[in-house]
Amino acid sequence: MSAVDLVQRQLEAYNAQNLDAFCATYADDCVIADLNGAVSQSGKDAIRARYAKTFSDYPKNRAWSINRMALGDVVIDHEKGERSPDGPFFEALVAYTVKDGLIARVDFVK
Secondary structure: OOHHHHHHHHHHHHHHOOHHHHHOOEEEEEEEEEOOOOEEEEOHHHHHHHHHHHHHHOOOOEEEEEEEEEEOOEEEEEEEEEOOOOOOEEEEEEEEEEEOOEEEEEEEEO
16 A cells, blocks of 8 residues: 555544544554654554544544645645534644554644
């Protein structure tokens, strides 16, 4: 599976709020950080806990890619999302680094 296909699978699982399918796209030692490198989650267990809470707190939460670029194992999305159909909306740039067929690092610019 290509890096682009993996990131799309992750986004579809996010929108379906399928926590198992979502987490299956991440490496066990995946890191989620901001652009400056500050790590917010380290490891699949921390990612699972974060998104379990997100899915619980925002059951109608959705996101979509406005623009996607890819080069090798790096996929960069300009994403827009909403916590509910009535908003609020949010936007982020998200850089996904894929290694060995799984997302190994995610860097957010919000």
